[in-house]
Amino acid sequence: xxxxxxxxxxxxxxxxxxxxxxxxxxxxxxxxxxxxxxxxxxxxxxxxxxxxxxxxxxxxxxxxxxxxxxxxxxxxxxxxxxxxxxxxxxxxxxxxxxxxxxxxxxxxxxxxxxxxxxxxxxxxxxxxxxxxxxxxxxxxxxxxxxxxxxxxxxxxxxxxxxxxxxxxxxxxxxxxxxxxxxxxxxxxxxxxxxxxxxxxxxxxxxxxxxxxxxxxxxxxxxxxxxxxxxxxxxxxxxxxxxxxxxxxxxxxxxxxxxxxxxxxxxxxxxxxxxxxxxxxxxxxxxxxxxxxxxxxxx
Numbered sequence: 001x002x003x004x005x006x007x008x009x010x011x012x013x014x015x016x017x018x019x020x021x022x023x024x025x026x027x028x029x030x031x032x033x034x035x036x037x038x039x040x041x042x043x044x045x046x047x048x049x050x051x052x053x054x055x056x057x058x059x060x061x062x063x064x065x066x067x068x069x070x071x072x073x074x075x076x077x078x079x080x081x082x083x084x085x086x087x088x089x090x091x092x093x094x095x096x097x098x099x100x101x102x103x104x105x106x107x108x109x110x111x112x113x114x115x116x117x118x119x120x121x122x123x124x125x126x127x128x129x130x131x132x133x134x135x136x137x138x139x140x141x142x143x144x145x146x147x148x149x150x151x152x153x154x155x156x157x158x159x160x161x162x163x164x165x166x167x168x169x170x171x172x173x174x175x176x177x178x179x180x181x182x183x184x185x186x187x188x189x190x191x192x193x194x195x196x197x198x199x200x201x202x203x204x205x206x207x208x209x210x211x212x213x214x215x216x217x218x219x220x221x222x223x224x225x226x227x228x229x230x231x232x233x234x235x236x237x238x239x240x241x242x243x244x245x246x247x248x249x250x251x252x253x254x255x256x257x258x259x260x261x262x263x264x265x266x267x268x269x270x271x272x273x274x275x276x277x278x279x280x281x282x283x284x285x286x287x288x289x290x291x292x293x294x295x296x297x298x
Contacts, residue, residue: 030078
């Protein structure tokens with residue numbers, strides 16, 4: 001196939017669908033893997049000649065290699081999106097992915113920290129500017145449930161600390177205003193008082209690294225591991241665990257699923273409903289321990 005078609009497809013995902021760089025990279029990788037697999041077939045079909053059985057065979061081959069259902073679903077979604085584009089461009093007559101069953105994904109409940117663990121983590125007494133920055137980031141993760149990419153992309157002018165608000169740009173470039181809790185506001189004020197000494201005056205980024213520029217996602221992840229070890233936490237600490245903890249604790253207290261959906265920036269409320277299952281698991285555990293009728297007879 002003409003390389004120009006693939007370039008148009010990438011432009012379509014970037015400009016029209018407004019997918020994030022991470023999603024674009026994943027789609028490109030999945031499509032590249034599929035094309036390499038096609039080239040090994042004898043005879044090797046053109047991309048525009050692919051039938052449903054080709055895709056089923058590819059999915060089966062990936063499953064035999066040990067790929068999980070979640071990864072298989074993503075790869076199938078990548079191909080479905082690509083052939084939908086080819087259909088729009090009149091380069092194929094039908095989308096061959098339509099008749100391929102989607103691999104079932106077992107429910108995966110996100111791990112969270114309980115309130116005692118979070119109180120202990122966030123009660124840290126920071127030493128030096130970088131630790132003050134880290135504490136502000138952790139408070140913001142837990143206070144507002146922001147994604148890692150959203151936090152890294154925050155600018156100083158994204159904040160309105162007097163109102164306890166901030167504006168973030170989520171997936172697809174969609175913006176939303178989020179509340180900032182009192183303790184997060186205090187942590188951010190402490191960081192902002194030191195930030196000016198760690199970057200140039202014209203640097204817009206809220207959180208900067210030792211290199212005096214916007215902190216990277218990898219650096220944030222590394223700093224959370226640093227705090228996990230410093231505070232002696234048994235659980236692995238990562239940005240999404242703080243986001244999940246925020247969502248779960250809010251839902252546990254308010255039961256307002258729509259509000260949590262808006263806070264997290266979920267397009268589909270079904271994505272948010274995973275936290276209701278999490279709460280049910282906790283409720284079931286408490287029930288089994290406390291209810292007289294829940295105990296099994298010896």
